[in-house]
Amino acid sequence: MNTLVIGCRTMENELTAAMKKCRSTYDTVWIEARLHNIKKKLNTTLQDIIDTAKGYDRLLFATGFCGNSISGLKAGQAALVFPRVDDCTSLLFGSCQKKLTWINSYFLTEGWLTGEANIWNEYLHAVQKYGEKRALRIFHTMFAHYTQVALLDTGCYDLSKSMEKAKTIADAFALDCRILPATTAYLEALLAGPWDPERFLIIPPGGVITDALLAKTY
């Protein structure tokens, strides 16, 4: 079976580590982190990848449902496999339920901190555009219902270096800062198969992802 893996740059460290652990040599296509914010663009980008992935029997998506942006995707000749999670943070926690116990947390990994559209760059952009006082007001609104910044320890990057950045962010917006344990186990299960339908959404060749199929998460 020819398999293609589709990974998001935000989880490049974790997916690379999982592939190494699984001794996976699958071809990999990366999508840019900023697409996370733009549902329609993410949807069309993923459909383009599906449409141009010739010669593969199976496409493994190392992503979540990403705000239901995968709704409407149509499989071509290859089957599609998605972890049944709302987004990549649940994927790194191992399940949505585990993530939801930390609902008041703003999650970070090195991938989120170094991406072009990371939250600190956003803040610096706002300071430049609106001045520090107004930028702080905007970000206090943005973080109004968060109580802490949580750095996910996936074991795939230098934690101390990222912790320094996470602390800077937390301090700037008057939030607590902590490390939470995370895992690449879900990614490994995706790469290794077989795919338990409880944990993975499997779309056969020619199938379409409907909203109803996205109702159930793990």
Next chain:
Amino acid sequence: MPNTEMLKEGLTDAIARLDDEKVQYFADEMIKEGCSSQDIQLCLNQGLKKVKEQFQRGEYFIADLIYSGMLCHLALSLLTDRRKLPPGQKKGRVLIGVVEKDIHNIGKDIVAGLLSADGFDVIDLGSNVTPQQFVDAIRTHRPELVLLSGMMHFARESMKETVDAITDAGLRDQIYILLGGGCIDTGILSHVTADAAAIEPIDTLNLCNAFINRRRQ
């Protein structure tokens, strides 16, 4: 171009350009000119749509989206201050909240501001509101409309659970239920038995007015 048309264009453009001073100026002038709150809200909404388009093209950032919401609040607070209705003259009571397992409240705040400015009595339950908290609040405040807001994937399921809890409590027939927020799509009403759903704030406002009018007939 008549003066009011210029003012409308100015307010829409000021929101789109995220210019706080001009938002304040044009909103103020429109109120002085006697423009309806609906007119002002339409301009704000058109401006917000332009901001959203620029965000989707990568020209604006998330901070800009939030700032555009803050500018709408600014314009609406001017309107609310000048045209405050006494409690007896309010259009109707609305209960609004972000459903359980979700804390994204910016859209909810914009809608709450629009409704207040348009003369509704708004009870805001905040975010991560459980189905039981909605049920209790309906019993306490006796609203005519209940607005469920959500952004995250889980919000869809929480909306369903909330509507089910309201139905189980025997309160469903007394109220209209509207859904809104980033988790809304065209298929939501086949999953959640609400009366209506809307993505844009102005559409939510229009629906609230339509339901209130229907009730008054």
